[in-house]
Amino acid sequence: MRTSGAAGKLATSGGRIVVDLDALVENHRLIARQAAPARAAGVVKADAYGLGAAQVAPALAAAGCRDFFVALLQEALDLKPLLPADADLYVLNGLAIGDEPLCAEAGVRPVLNSLEQARRWAETARTLGRPLPAALQIDSGMSRFGLSADEVAAFLAAPGFREAVDVRVVMTHLACAGAPDAPSNRAQLAAFRDLAGRFEGRPALSIANSAGSFLGPEFHGDLVRPGIALYGAAPSPGQAGLLRPVVRLEARVAQVRHIPAGAGVGYDLAFTAERPSRIATLAVGYADGWPRRLGGPSGKGAAAWFQGHRLPIVGRVSMDSMAVDATDLPPDALAPDALAEGDYVELIGPNAPLETVAEQADTIPYEILTGLGARLSRTYLRPETSRSPS
Numbered sequence: 603m604r605t606s607g608a609a610g611k612l613a614t615s616g617g618r619i620v621v622d623l624d625a626l627v628e629n630h631r632l633i634a635r636q637a638a639p640a641r642a643a644g645v646v647k648a649d650a651y652g653l654g655a656a657q658v659a660p661a662l663a664a665a666g667c668r669d670f671f672v673a674l675l676q677e678a679l680d681l682k683p684l685l686p687a688d689a690d691l692y693v694l695n696g697l698a699i700g701d702e703p704l705c706a707e708a709g710v711r712p713v714l715n716s717l718e719q720a721r722r723w724a725e726t727a728r729t730l731g732r733p734l735p736a737a738l739q740i741d742s743g744m745s746r747f748g749l750s751a752d753e754v755a756a757f758l759a760a761p762g763f764r765e766a767v768d769v770r771v772v773m774t775h776l777a778c779a780g781a782p783d784a785p786s787n788r789a790q791l792a793a794f795r796d797l798a799g800r801f802e803g804r805p806a807l808s809i810a811n812s813a814g815s816f817l818g819p820e821f822h823g824d825l826v827r828p829g830i831a832l833y834g835a836a837p838s839p840g841q842a843g844l845l846r847p848v849v850r851l852e853a854r855v856a857q858v859r860h861i862p863a864g865a866g867v868g869y870d871l872a873f874t875a876e877r878p879s880r881i882a883t884l885a886v887g888y889a890d891g892w893p894r895r896l897g898g899p900s901g902k903g904a905a906a907w908f909q910g911h912r913l914p915i916v917g918r919v920s921m922d923s924m925a926v927d928a929t930d931l932p933p934d935a936l937a938p939d940a941l942a943e944g945d946y947v948e949l950i951g952p953n954a955p956l957e958t959v960a961e962q963a964d965t966i967p968y969e970i971l972t973g974l975g976a977r978l979s980r981t982y983l984r985p986e987t988s989r990s991p992s
């Protein structure tokens with residue numbers, strides 16, 4: 603299987619992330635089919651949820667995606683040169699005061715989240731002597747970003763805005779999309795429709811993130827905005843197995859040691875061996891984004907995996923390493939060349955799905971993915987090659 607990426611770093615990093623771009627593109631296709639005739643964007647903020655926007659976004663573009671969302675202008679400026687000229691790139695958080703000219707010159711579109719932001723974008727348009735495209739967000743009930751109903755009315759009543767700001771997308775964001783039965787979903791949809799229907803020029807309407815894309819056709823609008831589902835995590839609990847996993851995380855075995863019964867392991871000697879034990883020290887720790895709480899009882903059974911065998915995490919997770927108990931590996935996995943220094947063990951993968959790891963860490967897959975550190979190597983399986991047998 604051919605891979606690309608930071609290949610030269612593999613031997614020297616403590617762990618590696620393997621990103622299956624084929625699975626990613628398939629997940630995008632699945633959502634696009636589900637949402638059709640609405641278009642499916644790609645949300646690639648936070649460096650494509652930690653996986654590498656410079657790899658992820660072009661892979662989506664090659665598969666036909668033409669609408670991209672990041673959170674910050676800096677992310678957009680980094681990404682813009684890597685996208686096709688006809689792709690649209692939006693900045694979800696809006697612009698910091700004074701960044702408007704930079705954004706306009708780069709051909710990036712802000713999401714206008716307040717009347718004041720709309721006023722500044724209109725002013726930039728007048729300075730440049732041309733209307734400037736943008737998305738406009740309506741707060742339909744989440745109280746995070748977006749114009750209130752009063753602000754929408756003020757925007758529509760001000761001819762200066764409407765001439766200067768070319769509103770291409772009118773969007774909102776759901777607070778409880780992951781809970782399909784939450785009454786707020788329909789309430790937000792109704793509030794949004796009421797306000798969005800007042801815009802002339804037929805801007806694209808956009809409501810749904812990943813989970814929202816599965817709430818039914820009335821939530822699709824013209825453009826859905828999936829993020830986490832592209833990266834393989836089930837948008838809500840009922841949807842496990844629907845999407846293809848995209849991420850594997852593997853830790854390098856830095857040392858394997860035998861310890862007698864009674865020996866303590868790691869900081870605070872939080873684990874004591876009850877029997878003669880084989881302990882493997884892995885070169886991944888909390889500085890790599892592997893949560894410290896996954897060590898010991900708070901880890902709810904978190905483990906590494908080797909050839910399908912479970913290696914429980916024992917003791918504290920350190921900054922740069924953690925210990926796993928390999929005592930129960932069956933004899934064939936204990937052969938002289940098995941589980942040795944230099945081997946890799948699975949931390950996220952078929953035996954340890956991302957959702958399970960997040961659950962064990964008392965968090966959500968988003969936080970696990972975006973926390974994975976810069977010193978882990980990232981390797982990419984390419985759509986055109988990952989199906990080939992070798």
Ligand SMILES: *Cc1c(COP(=O)(O)O)cnc(C)c1O
Nearest residue numbers: 645775811812813827828829830
């Ligand atoms: C992050 C984000 C998304 C994508 O959300 P997922 O739950 O990852 O699909 C969509 N829309 C907005 C406004 C966002 O902030």
